[in-house]
Amino acid sequence: AQRVTQPEKLLSVFKGAPVELKCNYSYSGSPELFWYVQYSRQRLQLLLRHISRESIKGFTADLNKGETSFHLKKPFAQEEDSAMYYCALSGVNSGGYQKVTFGTGTKLQVIP
Amino acid sequence: GAVVSQHPSWVICKSGTSVKIECRSLDFQATTMFWYRQFPKKSLMLMATSNEGSKATYEQGVEKDKFLINHASLTLSTLTVTSAHPEDSSFYICSASGRAEQFFGPGTRLTVL
Numbered sequence: 001a002q003r004v005t006q007p008e009k010l011l012s013v014f015k016g017a018p019v020e021l022k023c024n025y026s027y028s029g030s031p032e033l034f035w036y037v038q039y040s041r042q043r044l045q046l047l048l049r050h051i052s053r054e055s056i057k058g059f060t061a062d063l064n065k066g067e068t069s070f071h072l073k074k075p076f077a078q079e080e081d082s083a084m085y086y087c088a089l090s091g092v093n094s095g096g097y098q099k100v101t102f103g104t105g106t107k108l109q110v111i112p
Numbered sequence: 113g114a115v116v117s118q119h120p121s122w123v124i125c126k127s128g129t130s131v132k133i134e135c136r137s138l139d140f141q142a143t144t145m146f147w148y149r150q151f152p153k154k155s156l157m158l159m160a161t162s163n164e165g166s167k168a169t170y171e172q173g174v175e176k177d178k179f180l181i182n183h184a185s186l187t188l189s190t191l192t193v194t195s196a197h198p199e200d201s202s203f204y205i206c207s208a209s210g211r212a213e214q215f216f217g218p219g220t221r222l223t224v225l
Contacts, residue, residue: 036216044156044205044216086155100146100214104155 002027002091006103013077014111021072021106023061023087032090033070035061036102039083047072047085057081077110084108114140116208118217125196126225132192133220135206141186142208147179150203150219162189196224 003026013019025031035047048056050063050070061072070087087103115138125131135145143164148156160181161169168181178200180192189208193200205219 043218044207046213046215049213099158099161101158102148102156 002031002089002099002101004087004089004101004103006085006087006106008106009104010107010109012109012111015079016076019072019074019077019081019108019110021085021087021108023070023072023103025068025070025087025089027068027089027091029091031063033061033063034088034090034100035059035070035072036086036088037083038086044086077108079110079112082108082110114138114208114213114215116206116215116217118204118206118220120220121218122221122223124223124225127197128195130192130194131196131222132190133204133206133222135189135191135208135217137187137208137215140208142189143186144209145183145189146207146209146214147181147189147191148205148207150205156205159191193222196222198224200224 005024007022033050036044037047038044059072059074061070063070084105084107086105088100090100117136117138119134123131145162147159149159150156158171159174162181162183164183164186170176178194183189201222201224203219203221207214207216
């Protein structure tokens with residue numbers, strides 16, 4: 001079974017402060033991990049994925065297989081970063097089908 | 113990025129009626145589409161995986177006869193909520209798999225009176 005845990009429902013930080021959104025996963029195989037973002041009244045959209053190892057809008061995330069974590073980080077938060085962030089894992093389920101499991105989401109609130 | 117549309121964006125229906133929600137990939141072909149349900153302040157819950165030309169794969173606890181999924185073409189999947197009840201009221205979101213990425217539709221708000 002695959003599972004994604006986001007322990008924080010809400011994270012409030014001041015503008016300019018560092019941000020770390022936590023994500024831990026459980027999966028027996030080799031996972032593909034993603035961060036999705038949902039801005040207010042907009043659809044869910046991909047922020048970044050671990051295989052591309054890129055920085056999007058200043059955010060980075062490193063896959064730590066030893067700790068089974070994929071935390072999302074940004075050194076200096078901006079007001080426009082306020083949104084709902086979902087960590088997701090893509091793996092093959094017992095039926096042989098690709099399946100994406102989402103965490104419960106963390107609401108990031110950047111205080112001006 | 114690729115665009116996925118859903119229709120309708122919201123629907124209100126009476127208890128006992130059936131509601132069909134369409135999911136279209138507008139500029140790419142999607143062999144796989146996913147249907148999610150999102151409860152207020154909760155995460156997305158995968159309901160089923162829809163593969164073009166074959167039967168959908170339902171997640172545990174999701175009633176196949178209640179939530180009928182048809183993936184008739186590479187650009188269209190439909191979710192029909194049959195004999196809807198108030199507890200089926202929710203936000204339904206589809207996504208289409210393409211270019212090694214999932215693209216999400218804007219969602220459909222279903223309210224069953």
